Structure formats: structure tokens, C-alpha cells
Amino acid sequence: xxxxxxxxxxxxxxxxxxxxxxxxxxxxxxxxxxxxVRAATFSASxxxxxxxxxxxATLSLAFVGGTPKxxxxxxxxxxxxxxxxxxxxxxxxxxxxxxxSVTYNFQVTPQRAGDYTIPAxxxxxxxxxxxxxxxQLKVLQATAPxxxxxNSGSQLAFIRLVLPKKEFCVxxxxxxxxxxxxxxxxxxxxxxxxxxxxxxxxxxxKSVRAQDRQTQLGNTAYTIISWVYSLTAIKGGAMTLGPVxxxxxxxxxxxxxxxxxxxxxxxxxxxxxxxxxxxxxxxPLPRENVPADFNGxxxxxxxxxxxxxxxxxxxxxxxxxxxxxxxxxxxxxxLPEQPAWHDFKTYPPTTKVETVDQLGLQGTKTFExxxxxxxxxxxxxxxxxxxxFDPDQKAYRTLTQPAVPLVVRPSGxxxxxxxxxxxxxxxxxxxxxxxxxxxxxxLGALARIGPPLAQQSWFLALQGVPVFAFLAAAVWxxxxxxxxxNPRLRRRRQVAQTVRDGLxxxxxxxxxxxxxxxxxxxxxxxxxxxxxxxxAPASAITExxxxxxxRPRGVPQKTLSDLQEFxxxxxxxxxAPVKSSQELAAVIPxxxxxxxxxxxxxx
Amino acid sequence: MSRGRFLTTxxxxxxxxxxxxxxxxLSLPFSILGRSSAALRLCGxxxxxxxxxxxxxxxxxxxxxxxxxxxxxxxxxxxxxxxAYERMLQSGQASAAxxxxxxxxxxxxxxxxxxxxxxxxxxxxxxxDPDLRANLQFARNQIQGPTLAPAWWxxxxxxxxxxxxxxxxxxxLWVWLLLLTLRQVRPAWKPGLRTATLAFGIAxxxxxxxxxxxxxEARYSPAAIVVAREAVVRQGPLDEAxxxxxxxxxxxxxxxxxxxxxxQVSADSRRIGWLRRDQVLVTPGV
Numbered sequence: 001x002x003x004x005x006x007x008x009x010x011x012x013x014x015x016x017x018x019x020x021x022x023x024x025x026x027x028x029x030x031x032x033x034x035x036x037v038r039a040a041t042f043s044a045s046x047x048x049x050x051x052x053x054x055x056x057a058t059l060s061l062a063f064v065g066g067t068p069k070x071x072x073x074x075x076x077x078x079x080x081x082x083x084x085x086x087x088x089x090x091x092x093x094x095x096x097x098x099x100x101s102v103t104y105n106f107q108v109t110p111q112r113a114g115d116y117t118i119p120a121x122x123x124x125x126x127x128x129x130x131x132x133x134x135x136q137l138k139v140l141q142a143t144a145p146x147x148x149x150x151n152s153g154s155q156l157a158f159i160r161l162v163l164p165k166k167e168f169c170v171x172x173x174x175x176x177x178x179x180x181x182x183x184x185x186x187x188x189x190x191x192x193x194x195x196x197x198x199x200x201x202x203x204x205x206k207s208v209r210a211q212d213r214q215t216q217l218g219n220t221a222y223t224i225i226s227w228v229y230s231l232t233a234i235k236g237g238a239m240t241l242g243p244v245x246x247x248x249x250x251x252x253x254x255x256x257x258x259x260x261x262x263x264x265x266x267x268x269x270x271x272x273x274x275x276x277x278x279x280x281x282x283x284p285l286p287r288e289n290v291p292a293d294f295n296g297x298x299x300x301x302x303x304x305x306x307x308x309x310x311x312x313x314x315x316x317x318x319x320x321x322x323x324x325x326x327x328x329x330x331x332x333x334x335l336p337e338q339p340a341w342h343d344f345k346t347y348p349p350t351t352k353v354e355t356v357d358q359l360g361l362q363g364t365k366t367f368e369x370x371x372x373x374x375x376x377x378x379x380x381x382x383x384x385x386x387x388x389f390d391p392d393q394k395a396y397r398t399l400t401q402p403a404v405p406l407v408v409r410p411s412g413x414x415x416x417x418x419x420x421x422x423x424x425x426x427x428x429x430x431x432x433x434x435x436x437x438x439x440x441x442x443l444g445a446l447a448r449i450g451p452p453l454a455q456q457s458w459f460l461a462l463q464g465v466p467v468f469a470f471l472a473a474a475v476w477x478x479x480x481x482x483x484x485x486n487p488r489l490r491r492r493r494q495v496a497q498t499v500r501d502g503l504x505x506x507x508x509x510x511x512x513x514x515x516x517x518x519x520x521x522x523x524x525x526x527x528x529x530x531x532x533x534x535x536a537p538a539s540a541i542t543e544x545x546x547x548x549x550x551r552p553r554g555v556p557q558k559t560l561s562d563l564q565e566f567x568x569x570x571x572x573x574x575x576a577p578v579k580s581s582q583e584l585a586a587v588i589p590x591x592x593x594x595x596x597x598x599x600x601x602x603x
Numbered sequence: 604m605s606r607g608r609f610l611t612t613x614x615x616x617x618x619x620x621x622x623x624x625x626x627x628x629l630s631l632p633f634s635i636l637g638r639s640s641a642a643l644r645l646c647g648x649x650x651x652x653x654x655x656x657x658x659x660x661x662x663x664x665x666x667x668x669x670x671x672x673x674x675x676x677x678x679x680x681x682x683x684x685x686x687a688y689e690r691m692l693q694s695g696q697a698s699a700a701x702x703x704x705x706x707x708x709x710x711x712x713x714x715x716x717x718x719x720x721x722x723x724x725x726x727x728x729x730x731x732d733p734d735l736r737a738n739l740q741f742a743r744n745q746i747q748g749p750t751l752a753p754a755w756w757x758x759x760x761x762x763x764x765x766x767x768x769x770x771x772x773x774x775x776l777w778v779w780l781l782l783l784t785l786r787q788v789r790p791a792w793k794p795g796l797r798t799a800t801l802a803f804g805i806a807x808x809x810x811x812x813x814x815x816x817x818x819x820e821a822r823y824s825p826a827a828i829v830v831a832r833e834a835v836v837r838q839g840p841l842d843e844a845x846x847x848x849x850x851x852x853x854x855x856x857x858x859x860x861x862x863x864x865x866x867q868v869s870a871d872s873r874r875i876g877w878l879r880r881d882q883v884l885v886t887p888g889v
Contacts, residue, residue, distance in 0.1 A: 313679075313711065317745060350747055368747070410679070436741050437734040439676055439707050440700035443669045447697055447728070453769040454818055463773060466780035473787035 040066025040125045044118070044132035046108070052142050053113050054195045054247040054272030058085070059106040061132065066125035067102055074121050079112040080137075110139040142245050142274035150181075153218025157182045157189075157250060161242050161275040169283050169391040171298030173232045173329045173361050177210065178244060178275070184214075184221040191249040191270075192225075201239035201282055205230035208358045230359040232329055236284035242277040291387035291398050293336035298389045299328015305384050305401040309435050313409045316435070317370045322349075322384060322401075325364040330355065333365050340382035344371040376410040488535060495532040499525055499595060503588065510584035518584050519573035522591060526566060529598050543567040553603050562594045673704065681712035699728035703735055710742055715853035716830035718742050720884040723828075727821075730764045746853040749870035751826065760817050768817045772810040779803035827868050827883035829854040834883075836876035840865035847876035858885060 040063060047058045059082065061072050074082050085105040092099050110116065118135040145155050162177040182189055197204065210226035231241075251268040285298070307320045324333055330353050338346075347370045355363035371381070381404040390397050453459045483490055502525040509518035524538070531538035534549055546560050546567070569587070573579075672687035685708035688701055702725035709718035722739040729735060743750070753761075763771070782800045786793050829850045837844035840862045848870070850856065856868035859875065866883065869875040 315713070316711075317713075319745070370747070436707055436710055436738045439673055439704045440734075441673065442700060443666055444698045444700040446701075448695060452765045452818070452821065454765065454814060455822070459769070459773075463776065466777045466784070470780045470784045470787070473784045477787040477790070 040064065040128065040130070042068075042123055042125065042130035042132055044121055044135060046118070046135050046137060049136055050138045050140065051110060052140050052272040053110060054142055054245060055270055056107050056109045057137065059108050059118065059135070060103050061106070061121060061123070062101055062103040063123070063125060063130075064101040065099065066128075068123040068125050070124075071104055072121050072123040074106060075119055077116060077118065079110060079114070080116050080118075081109040081111060083107045083109070108137065110137070113139045113141040115139075142243075142272040144243060144274045144276045151217055153183075153216075153220030153222075155181070155183070155220075156186060156269075157248060157271055157273060159244060159246055159273045159275045161244050161278055163241065163278055163280065166279070167281045167283060168233045169298060169389065169394070170233050170236050170285055171296060171329070171389065172391040173205075173230060173299065173327075175359060175361070176229050176231055176241070178227045178229065180225040180246070180248070180273075181215075181217075181222040182225065182248075182250070184223060186250045188268075189225075189248060189250055192246060193248075194244065194246045195272075196243070196245040198243070198277075199231065199241055201233060201235050201237065201280075202241065203232045203234055205232065206359050228359065230361055233282045236282045239280050239282050240277045241280050242275050244275040246273045247271070248273060285389050286394075286396075289396055291385075291396050293338075293385050293398070294387040294389070294396060295334055295336045297328065297333055297387070298391060299326055300390055300392065301326035301328065301333075301386070301388055301399065303384075303386050303399040303401060305404075307381050307404045310404060311407040311409075311435055312373060313435075314374065314376050315372050317372055318344075318381065318406070320367075320369045320371055320381065320384075322367040322369070322386075323364055324367075324386065327362050328388070330360065330363055330365045335367050335369065336386060338382065338384060341371065343374055343378045344381075345374055346371045373406065373408045376408050378406055378408045380405045488532075491532050495528050496599075498528050499599075502528075503592060506588055506591075507585070510581055510588065513581045513584070515573060515579050515584060518587075519570045522566065522587070523570040525591075525595065526563070526570075529595050530563075533598055533601055533603050543571075550603075555601060555603075556597075559594065559597045559601075562590070563598070566591060566594065669701065669704075672708075676704065676708055676711070679711075681708045684708040685712060685714075685717075697724075697728070699725045699732065699735070701725075702728070703732075703738070706738060706742070710738070714830065715742055715745050716828045716884060719853055719855065720828050720830075720886055723886055726761060727764055730762055730767075742853065743855075746851065746855075748851045748854060749848060749874055750850070750854040751857055751870055756816075757820065760813065760820065763813075763817075765814075765817050765821045768810070768814040772807065772814040775803055775806045775810050779807050825858045825885050827856045827858050827866055827878065827885050829856070829878075829883050831882040834878055836868065836874070836878050838876055840867070840877040844877065848874050850878070856883070 042064075043062050045060050045062070047060070049057075051057055059074065061074075071084065071087075073084075076082075083106060085107050087102055087104050089102045090100065108118075116137040116139065118137060120134050121132045123130050123132075145158050149155055150158060158181050160179045160181065162179060164174055164176075168174060180192065207227050207229045210228050212226070213224040215222050215224055247270060249268055249270050301324050304323045304325075305320065307318055309316070309318065312318060322335060324330075335349055349367040349369035351368075352366045353360075353363060354366070355361075357363070383403050384401045385398055386400075387396055387398040389395070450456075483493075502521050506518055506521050506525075509515075509521060527538040527541040530536075530541045530545060530550075534541070534545070536545075543564065546564055550560060550563075668687065668691055672684050672691070675681075675687055676684035685705060688705035688708060691701055692705070702721045706718045706721035706725065709715075709721055719739065719742050722735060722742060725732070725735050726739065760768075779800065782796050782803060786796055786800065829852055832852050834850050836847045836850055838847045839845075850870070854870070856870055856878070858866050858868055860867035861880075862877075864880045865877045866880055866885070867875065868878050868883075
């Protein structure tokens with residue numbers, strides 16, 4: 001529908017501008033006008049004295065030559081809604097004579113047709129009190145245009161109520177279409193509002209907007225805007241539906257041409273529309289051949305029913321699922337009492353309505369009811385019946401679902417094994433079980449009820465074992481790699497081991513009084529230890545090293561003297577006679593001390 | 604070689620296949636590699652052996668009481684049977700069969716909520732027992748009104764018990780650390796162990812994540828199972844508060860908060876309210 005947004009915005013701007021001008025004019029008049037010019041008058045007027053229900057009139061309270069202390073308020077009149085719109089003002093100087101006026105405007109909207117009198121309004125201007133004259137307003141009921149006027153195409157807009165038929169049965173749900181015809185010469189339509197939909201004998205339900213259509217009446221093309229209403233007849237007799245009345249505003253400025261520069265007209269017109277009343281006959285439901293289980297359902301329905309499990313013990317719950325699908329008032333459908341189910345304990349059913357149309361007249365209502373067999377003699381769930389009145393056939397119809405065979409065991413008997421329905425089953429789509437799986441006969445392994453493993457401290461501590469092992473391996477690997485990458489460190493450790501082994505060999509040589517071997521080992525150890533310290537091959541170490549390489553590096557004199565003594569001792573041993581075991585043994589501690597000094601040297 | 608004296612590999616596999624499989628996921632890579640899961644079943648059996656002697660002894664002691672409770676059930680005295688099973692549980696003993704039969708007794712006595720509670724306890728011990736899963740599903744199918752439907756990942760997590768998740772994660776961690784240790788001790792083996800180390804590293808991460816979620820769901824995300832025939836969920840923790848919705852026996856709800864004798868529960872994102880504590884069983888998570 002087209003709208004008049006731009007125009008409404010313009011009106012708001014105009015009102016605020018009026019307020020500003022009013023203030024300026026009043027201030028100017030108060031300061032400039034001589035006292036003799038301020039003689040005030042007060043009058044009330046209506047822009048028209050006859051209205052159609054749904055239309056509005058403007059009540060103006062005008063003050064000339066003065067301003068009231070407060071906005072005058074018209075009295076409350078039953079069925080007449082009066083709303084303050086705002087003030088307007090006028091200021092003029094003609095031949096030196098200054099005049100000013102302020103007008104307070106009210107919108108008057110009748111709620112019902114009839115003759116109204118707007119009483120005199122009193123206002124206070126300065127110290128004087130003014131009273132307006134009473135006003136008469138005639139409000140006419142909106143009437144539908146004649147068929148001749150409609151067919152000639154002379155109407156700008158009108159409404160029609162279209163019913164599918166003229167006779168309905170009580171309880172029947174149907175749809176009615178309200179059509180708004182608007183001549184195509186109308187550029188914009190806004191403010192369509194239903195003001196009355198008399199529907200005595202009906203319940204008006206949901207409504208939806210239907211697709212717009214075009215039609216030709218006389219020489220005029222019309223757009224038909226439709227709304228579909230759902231109605232349900234609730235009492236019998238001759239009834240009248242309508243007249244439906246509505247207001248609509250036609251015309252107005254084009255939103256794309258707010259100033260009318262390109263020919264867009266700014267006129268708008270409020271119309272009160274009414275449809276022809278529709279006489280309808282509502283037929284009461286026949287009193288003959290009423291099924292015993294009929295509970296008021298009217299429409300056309302189909303029924304399906306399932307029940308399960310069907311292999312049960314006395315007292316076990318069986319879920320009965322009933323689906324009623326069709327056309328009618330689905331919300332009002334209830335399952336009838338089933339007297340044949342006297343061997344069952346029944347619980348109130350749960351319901352679910354799924355509609356396939358927006359009006360909620362077409363769809364499915366699902367009932368799920370739990371029943372319990374009360375004795376083991378029950379062999380079947382008795383047939384389920386549902387009766388309704390079919391308004392198309394004008395007759396009662398009864399739908400019946402066959403009995404569902406049951407296997408009901410006494411409550412004390414051993415439960416039957418799981419029954420699987422159907423032979424074709426797949427692992428992905430197992431069939432529904434009909435009962436619980438029976439008890440276990442073996443107790444199985446017992447366990448203490450306690451906190452889970454993941455929260456037991458011993459288990460958490462146990463997880464530290466592999467972590468510790470890994471860390472230890474990582475540290476070990478690091479040390480091995482360091483040693484492999486450091487030849488001096490490796491040699492130092494090898495020499496330390498050689499010295500330990502050599503000293504042991506010297507002790508054995510001393511004990512065996514093997515002087516040659518003793519001093520040969522001593523000399524070798526000297527070479528190894530000094531070679532390691534000087535990072536030189538052991539074979540390159542001679543006595544000359546002491547003066548050439550050790551002394552320049554600041555080795556203590558005592559150490560040098562001791563080393564020199566041992567070198568000379570080795571040289572002498574090659575020529576001197578063999579020493580005794582005691583003498584050899586006495587050499588070892590001194591030699592060991594010298595080796596420790598050399599080992600500690602930082603060269 | 605005599606078949607009477609020695610078991611062939613096939614015989615061993617057949618014998619081992621009857622053992623419980625605590626590590627179904629661990630068996631996956633072995634299956635992919637064409638190996639038998641028999642070795643893993645043997646590992647599971649070894650884990651069970653640790654607690655076997657005491658359990659067997661207790662089972663012998665408890666068997667008469669268990670049989671007596673079963674007899675009550677067979678006689679249709681479901682409430683008495685349930686009480687007998689509960690007395691056994693109060694002594695501190697528990698087994699999956701005990702919880703299973705307790706659930707059956709409650710179900711037959713018309714107490715669907717308590718039946719579901721017992722089945723869920725059994726589920727923690729034997730999560731892949733088909734009988735148990737069938738009965739739990741059957742009981743859940745009887746519930747009317749709003750109830751909490753576990754998400755797919757929650758259903759997937761419950762296929763393995765919490766302790767099984769723990770063993771899985773711990774086993775993978777041990778193997779992974781062993782591989783890392785071997786790489787330190789024998790650097791020459793590093794290239795050969797690279798794929799296995801990477802695979803087990805990923806397995807450790809995934810399994811530890813699953814364990815963390817399972818632990819959170821089991822210990823810190825409690826659920827409430829309605830045990831009253833019909834319970835009104837209110838908009839506030841007061842008897843005078845307006846009704847929000849109604850739940851029926853067996854409905855499973857998520858516990859969001861608690862205040863005095865009231866629990867704030869939700870059946871879904873739109874249905875949240877307060878329920879009296881005496882109308883529900885509060886269990887670990889879904």
C-alpha cells in the first residue's frame with residue numbers, strides 16, 4: 001500500500017513553525033499595540049457540520065485581539081472524541097490598523113452515528129471571560145454504494161465482503177474475503193482502518209492479506225486489495241454479517257515529488273467505506289442420527305492411530321497416538337470418551353496442532369494418550385472411534401480405527417524377552433523395542449563407589465613416572481652430547497682415569513720392586529697430565545716443557561721444581577741402580593700431590 | 604604340534620574377544636595396521652585383574668542378596684525389589700548389573716525418573732552395554748513434556764566411561780613419553796620413531812581434551828531428573844512464584860544454579876525456572 005510519509009512529515013514541520021511564529025506574534029503584539037487595539041473576541045467553529053462515521057472534523061476556537069491564559073478545553077461528549085491538534089496565529093497591519101488572532105484547533109472524531117451538540121466553551125482573556133456559541137454536528141452512518149454506482153465505475157473506492165456461500169452449519173469454520181477496491185487513478189492509499197465488523201453469531205479468527213488483483217468496472221480499472229478472515233459459526237438462525245466499515249485516505253503528495261514541482265497533487269481525501277450487509281443462514285446441527293461419541297467436531301477429517309508397546313505387563317504404560325487431519329476448527333477438537341476402554345486406566349492426552357495454512361483451519365491435531373491395562377485378560381486395545389459433522393455432506397460421519405492386539409502378562413510373571421517388530425532390521429535403523437530388556441541374572445564385578453581415577457592422587461602421581469623417566473633421559477642425553485662435543489673435557493676425563501689406573505700400577509710395581517716399570521709409568525703419567533693441561537700430545541712432553549711453556553704461564557716455582565725433580569728421577573732411573581720397594585713407595589704420595597697440583601693448574 | 608596342548612593364534616583371539624575392551628579407540632590404529640586387537644584386550648584384562656580378587660569375593664558374598672532381589676522382581680514386587688537393590692548399594696557395593704536391575708525395578712514400579720537415574724549410574728560402569736542403552740532409551744521414550752536432549756557430542760562422550768577416558772589418555776601419554784625417552788636413549792632410532800611419536804602426540808592431545816570435557820560433564824555439570832509424577836517449574840525459588848512450565852516424571856533437566864531447597868533448571872534455552880530439590884534426583888552431567 002502506498003503511504004503519505006512525506007506529507008505527514010511536512011505537517012509536523014508546519015506545526016512546529018506555527019508555534020514559533022505564535023510566540024513571536026504574541027510578544028510583538030504585547031509590546032507594540034496600543035491599548036485601544038487589544039479589544040478581544042472569541043468564537044468557535046467547525047469546518048463542516050455533517051460527517052460520515054469514520055471521518056473527522058476540525059473544531060477551531062479563535063481569539064482575536066487577545067490570548068487566553070490557558071488553552072481552552074472543550075467538554076467531554078459521549079461518543080465524540082476531541083483531540084487537541086495545536087494553535088495557529090495570524091498577525092496583520094492594514095492601513096495602519098494592527099490586528100492579531102490565535103486559533104486553537106481540535107480534531108473531532110465521532111464514534112457512533114447521530115446528532116451531537118458541542119456545548120459553549122468558556123475562556124479567560126486578561127481579566128475578561130468569553131463564552132463561545134454551541135455547535136451542532138450531524139454524523140451519518142456510512143453506507144455502501146449502490147450496485148449501479150459500483151458497476152458504472154464512478155466510485156473512487158469501496159469495499160465488499162465476499163462469502164463462499166450463504167448457509168453455514170453451527171460449528172462450521174470458513175473463510176470470508178474483505179475486498180478493498182481502489183480506482184487506479186488514485187496514486188496513493190494510506191490509513192486503511194477497519195472501524196466495524198459486526199459478526200453476531202460468528203467468531204472472527206485470524207486474518208491474512210491475499211494477493212492484490214486488477215479488475216475493470218465500467219470504464220474504470222480497479223486494484224483489489226484483499227484480506228481473508230477465518231470465521232466460525234456459533235449459533236443458529238438468520239444472521240447478518242456486516243456491514244463492514246472502514247476508513248481510508250486516498251491521494252496525497254507523491255513521496256518522490258514532495259513540493260508538487262512535477263505535477264504531483266497534494267490533495268488527500270479521507271473516505272468512510274461500508275460494505276453491503278450479508279444475510280446468512282446458520283443451520284443448527286441435526287438432532288437425528290447423532291453418533292453417541294459425537295462431541296461437537298464440525299469439518300472434514302481423517303484419523304490414524306498407533307499404539308505401543310503391545311507386549312506389556314499389567315500396569316505397563318501403552319502410548320496411544322491418534323492423529324486427526326483435515327479442515328475445521330482444529331483447536332477445538334477433543335478425543336471422545338471411549339467406553340470400550342473400561343479395562344484400561346487412562347491419562348489425559350497431550351495434544352499438538354500443526355497447521356498447513358496461515359488461518360489455522362487446515363492441518364493435523366495429534367493426541368498422545370497413555371493407557372495402562374488393568375488386568376491380564378485384556379487381549380486388545382478396543383477400536384477407537386471419532387465422530388464429526390460434515391457440513392459439505394450435511395451428515396454425521398464416524399471414523400473408526402481397528403482394535404490393536406495386545407499381549408498383556410500378569411504382573412508377577414517373568415518378563416518376556418525383547419520383541420522386535422518386523423524382520424528387516426539394519427544396524428543403522430534398529431526397530432523400536434516393545435519393552436525393557438529383562439533383568440541381569442549375574443551380579444558381575446563389584447566395585448567401590450568412589451571418585452573417578454582422574455581425581456585420585458595415586459593415579460595422578462603415577463603419571464609422573466614416565467615424565468620423570470623422560471626428563472632423566474633428556475638430561476643424560478644432554479651430558480653425553482656435551483662430552484662428545486668437547487674433546488678437552490673428554491681428554492681430561494680420560495687422563496684422570498689413566499692417572500688413577502697408573503697410580504695403581506705404580507703401587508703394584510713398587511710392591512714388586514720393579515723399578516723400571518715404576519718409573520716408566522711415572523714418566524708416562526707426567527706426560528699425560530701435562531699434555532692434557534697444555535693441550536699437547538703426551539709424547540711431545542719433555543723436561544724442556546717446564547721452562548718453555550710452564551714457567552712463562554706463571555706456574556708456581558715449587559710445582560716446577562717438583563716436576564723437574566720427577567723428570568730427573570726418571571732419567572736417573574734409567575742409569576742408576578734399582579731402588580728398594582720402600583723408596584719407590586715413598587715416591588708415590590709426593591708424585592700424587594704434584595699431579596693434583598698440575599691438574600688444578602689453569603693454563 | 605598338538606591342538607590339545609597349545610592354543611593357536613586364532614584360539615587366543617577368540618578367547619580374548621570375550622574380554623571387555625576398555626580401549627576401543629586405542630585398537631583403531633592397530634586395526635588399521637592389520638593387527639589384532641587381542642593384545643589390547645589383554646591389556647584391558649590386565650587392568651581388570653588388579654581389582655579382581657576382592658571383587659570376586661564380594662560378588663560371592665552379595666550373590667544371595669542379589670538373587671533374592673531378583674526373585675522379588677520376578678514375583679512382580681517391583682517396589683520391594685527396588686528397595687532390596689538399593690540396600691545392596693547402600694553397603695557401598697556397586698555393579699552395572701545391580702544398577703541395571705534397579706532401573707528395571709523402578710521402571711516396572713512406574714517410577715521412570717528413578718529408573719533413568721539408575722540406568723545412568725549403570726552407564727558410567729558399562730557405557731556400551733546394548734541392553735542398558737536399549738532400556739535407557741526406552742525409558743526416555745516414555746517421558747512426556749519438556750526434557751533435555753543431550754547433544755551429539757555428549758552422546759558420543761558417554762560411549763566411553765570416565766575411567767576409560769582416563770585410562771586411554773594415560774596409556775597414550777605413557778606410550779608417547781616412552782617413545783620420547785627412547786629417542787633420547789637411542790638417537791639413531793629417531794627417524795624410525797618420528798611417525799609414531801607424532802601420532803601418539805596427537806592422540807595424547809585429543810584424548811586429554813576428551814577426558815577434560817568428559818570430566819567436566821561428569822563432575823561439574825550436574826543434571827536433574829524429575830522423580831515427582833508432575834512438577835511445576837516456577838519463575839522464582841518460591842512456592843508463591845508464577846508457574847513457568849510443567850515437567851513430568853523422568854524429565855531430564857540441566858541444573859544452572861541452586862538456592863536453599865530450590866534448583867534453577869532448564870529444559871532448553873527458552874524454558875528456565877526453579878524446581879524444588881525434593882522433586883528431582885541430582886546426578887552428574889548428561
